[in-house]
Amino acid sequence: MTETTVKQIQGRTGPWEMVLGLEVHAQVASNAKLFSGAAVGAGAEPNTQVSLVDAAMPGMLPVINRRCVEQAVRTGLGLKAQINARSRFDRKNYFYPDLPQGYQISQFKEPIVGEGEVLVERDDGSAFTVRIERLHLEQDAGKSLHDQDPDYTYVDLNRSGTALMEIVSRPDMRSAEEAAAYVKKLRTILVYLGTCDGDMEKGNLRADVNVSVCRPGAYEKFRETGDFKHLGTRCEIKNVNSFRFIQQAIEYEARRQIEILEDGGSIDQETRLFDTVKGETRSMRSKEDAHDYRYFPDPDLLPLVLDPAWIKEIEASLPELPDAKKARFQSQYGLSAYDAGVLIGEQARADYFEAAAKGRDAKLVANWVTNDLAARLTAGGLDIDDSPIPPAAVAELVRLIEDGVISSKIAKDVFERMWAGEGSPEAIVEAQGLKQVSDTGALEAIIDGLIAANPDQAAAVKEKPQAIGWFVGQVMKATGGKANPGMINQLLKSRLGV
Numbered sequence: 085m086t087e088t089t090v091k092q093i094q095g096r097t098g099p100w101e102m103v104l105g106l107e108v109h110a111q112v113a114s115n116a117k118l119f120s121g122a123a124v125g126a127g128a129e130p131n132t133q134v135s136l137v138d139a140a141m142p143g144m145l146p147v148i149n150r151r152c153v154e155q156a157v158r159t160g161l162g163l164k165a166q167i168n169a170r171s172r173f174d175r176k177n178y179f180y181p182d183l184p185q186g187y188q189i190s191q192f193k194e195p196i197v198g199e200g201e202v203l204v205e206r207d208d209g210s211a212f213t214v215r216i217e218r219l220h221l222e223q224d225a226g227k228s229l230h231d232q233d234p235d236y237t238y239v240d241l242n243r244s245g246t247a248l249m250e251i252v253s254r255p256d257m258r259s260a261e262e263a264a265a266y267v268k269k270l271r272t273i274l275v276y277l278g279t280c281d282g283d284m285e286k287g288n289l290r291a292d293v294n295v296s297v298c299r300p301g302a303y304e305k306f307r308e309t310g311d312f313k314h315l316g317t318r319c320e321i322k323n324v325n326s327f328r329f330i331q332q333a334i335e336y337e338a339r340r341q342i343e344i345l346e347d348g349g350s351i352d353q354e355t356r357l358f359d360t361v362k363g364e365t366r367s368m369r370s371k372e373d374a375h376d377y378r379y380f381p382d383p384d385l386l387p388l389v390l391d392p393a394w395i396k397e398i399e400a401s402l403p404e405l406p407d408a409k410k411a412r413f414q415s416q417y418g419l420s421a422y423d424a425g426v427l428i429g430e431q432a433r434a435d436y437f438e439a440a441a442k443g444r445d446a447k448l449v450a451n452w453v454t455n456d457l458a459a460r461l462t463a464g465g466l467d468i469d470d471s472p473i474p475p476a477a478v479a480e481l482v483r484l485i486e487d488g489v490i491s492s493k494i495a496k497d498v499f500e501r502m503w504a505g506e507g508s509p510e511a512i513v514e515a516q517g518l519k520q521v522s523d524t525g526a527l528e529a530i531i532d533g534l535i536a537a538n539p540d541q542a543a544a545v546k547e548k549p550q551a552i553g554w555f556v557g558q559v560m561k562a563t564g565g566k567a568n569p570g571m572i573n574q575l576l577k578s579r580l581g582v
Contacts, residue, residue, distance in 0.1 A: 089212070091259035092300065095342045100297045102338045103306075103315050104263045105255035108270055109248050109323075110280040111224070111288040112155045118223045118247035119146030119189065126286050130229075130240035138245040140184035145384050152247040153388065155279040156196050156221050157398050159249055162277045162405055163216050165200025167395050171220075173385045177378045182226035182239050190250075191220035192379045196388065203407060204262070204269045209421055214266050215254040224248050249280070255294070255315070258303070260334035264327040267291055268429075272406050276431050290325040294318045295337045297345070316341065317351040321358050321365055333358040337365050409434060417446035426454050432468045439475035444482045452478050456499055473502050481509040491569055494518050530562050531555070531575055542580055549582045 092099040117124055120137040137144045160167050172194040175187040197219035205211045226244040228237050251270065257263045271289055274280040282289050296316040306314040319341070321333045336358075341351050356365040404412070406428050413424035413434075427450060428434045441449040457478070461468060481498060484490045490498060490513055501512045513519060534555055535542045545551045552573070559572050 095346050097346050099300055100342050101300055103255045103296050103303055104257040105294045106253045107292040108251045109290050110274055112152045112247035113279055114151050114247055116149055117245040118149050118152050120245055124246055128242055133242040138241055156249055158277050159279045160197030160219055161399050162273050163200035165216055166198035168198055169390045171196040171388045173382045174379045175382050182228045189382055190222035195220035204266050214256045217252045217254050219249055219251045222248050260331040264330045268327055276405055284325045287325055290323045293321045295334055297338055297341045317353050320355045322355055324358055329360055332363055419450055423450045436468050436475050440478040444479050448482050460503055484509055489519055527575055530559055531579055534558050545580045552576055
């Protein structure tokens with residue numbers, strides 16, 4: 085296992101460490117709900133995507149959605165996890181206004197997916213492994229609306245019955261940064277697999293973050309013995325839906341627990357919410373244990389038994405996943421681990437790069453995609469799929485640089501004109517007269533004139549070769565920035581004898 089990096093927090097009474105485990109809820113990419121044929125999708129009018137099953141009408145029986153099962157299996161395979169040929173659905177009993185049955189159909193003792201792992205990269209290029217404990221299928225609840233009327237709470241059941249995959253990690257993360265990096269990597273894998281769209285703004289991917297703090301050395305004892313008594317009491321922060329909020333919630337909660345412990349208090353095991361405006365967690369309810377939910381097998385659903393041949397078919401259909409794509413980008417295109425990591429971070433970005441890199445200098449293409457194009461897209465609040473510059477245009481721009489038609493500096497101006505919709509790179513270069521001056525005779529005449537007019541500068545170059553930069557600048561100035569830099573340097577060195 086690739087080790088995590090422990091972040092110590094200095095308290096009044098000495099150092100503390102945090103221990104983090106996450107339960108990520110990913111909405112299954114499916115056109116229908118887990119146990120009914122009702123449509124799935126955001127933006128519909130309240131209570132317009134609700135079947136009699138979702139509304140818990142008497143006598144209505146759930147029927148499993150094969151597509152949702154397939155998506156869970158695909159996800160498990162993508163997480164290098166054990167696929168359980170036999171699993172079971174249970175009723176998890178609790179009572180909320182937006183849960184019409186009074187229970188949630190979930191999986192408890194026999195989940196569809198068992199243990200797996202995710203390799204997570206840090207910003208500095210190092211990596212660590214997060215162990216997956218399980219993945220189980222369950223149905224989502226509805227949504228309580230508190231802002232429609234000052235005196236009443238309304239309930240929208242459109243989301244009720246929507247299929248969720250709950251992906252439960254081991255407590256393997258030791259800093260807020262690692263937790264956010266883990267969710268980011270998990271999201272990337274799910275999007276590549278096509279099993280969840282990863283839209284955190286819509287709540288289609290959200291995390292419950294379990295936070296506890298302990299003294300240095302306690303976590304190592306836990307890893308040796310598997311006994312949770314070595315770790316502090318954990319609190320769960322529910323439904324955090326952005327990488328930034330995950331980090332903020334963890335940092336605040338760890339500090340809150342440390343202050344309580346250092347004041348002689350104890351931590352109550354509870355569920356908390358993160359207030360994104362105040363940047364703090366607040367108590368929601370005491371944390372339930374499994375026995376509080378009174379789990380028992382759902383009597384309306386038979387055990388779920390999977391055909392091993394079907395599992396093999398799903399495995400054979402898996403796409404190239406992020407880790408494999410990163411390794412290929414490094415070997416096939418000669419990219420650095422960092423550039424390859426940035427490109428594969430979003431599937432659409434990786435596809436864009438590959439389309440632009442065909443037959444071109446891949447490193448140069450990567451620079452344009454990850455720097456200039458990425459900056460423009462971010463400034464405009466656009467996804468790469470919405471880019472006004474297609475991959476073919478980037479490929480053409482790089483070809484003009486490779487062929488010496490334009491310099492890298494001129495290419496910046498051409499790119500801005502491409503973004504503004506002035507045409508293809510070649511058309512812009514022709515229309516604006518931006519071709520590099522590569523006429524040897526013309527450049528020699530300019531250089532000879534400069535040397536004759538500046539003999540002291542020419543003599544200084546022979547003693548200090550780096551002073552040649554002054555002449556390069558003067559030639560570029562004389563040609564309006566259109567001279568071929570490589571040719572300038574070659575001619576200057578020849579003329580000045582350096």
